Amino acid sequence: MESHWTRIVLASDRREVHAMRRLLILVIVSVLALGALPCPVSADLFVSSYNSDQVLRYNGTTGAFLDAFVAAGSGGLDGPTFLVFSSSSSAAIPTLSEWGMIGMGALLASLGLWAMRRRPA
Known part of the structure; x- marks a missing residue:
């Protein structure tokens, strides 16, 4: 006997x-890229005079x-x-446990999608 949710998943194309x-993939890439964003700098041009x-x-x-x-x-x-510009506050460095959680979430989500595709119709 199929549940309502099973029929919805099986009916999806x-x-x-x-x-x-x-x-x-977009969400994972966005989360990973957040730590690599440069600090905002004004539109002015700074020139060092030797x-x-x-x-x-x-x-x-x-x-x-x-x-x-x-x-x-x-x-x-x-x-x-x-010249080198950096943010005034120190940026948070993700620890291994945070990266591990991100990787585990991505792995579980991809396994879930794979399992959904493998189900017989």
Whole structure:
């Protein structure tokens, strides 16, 4: 005797299963990518000046000079050659248990989808 839910699952066509699989993959990729997002930076252009030991800020749209982001002698710069921006707060580093839970969830979801496809109609 079939239950109501079994009939719904058996009645679904392959397009729905493929759509669910694509949604699952999208969710997993989105969750994994959240930890790799860069910190937001303004649209301004920052240029390090090797000769004057400054970091100059320019408008990213017009190219007009705005100000000295780090004035000479104030930031302890001595011939800056490149810039590195990072977030002000330390980013959370996922532990093995979090990654393990994500991997286990993905494995169980894919096994569930595989089992749904293998059921005889």
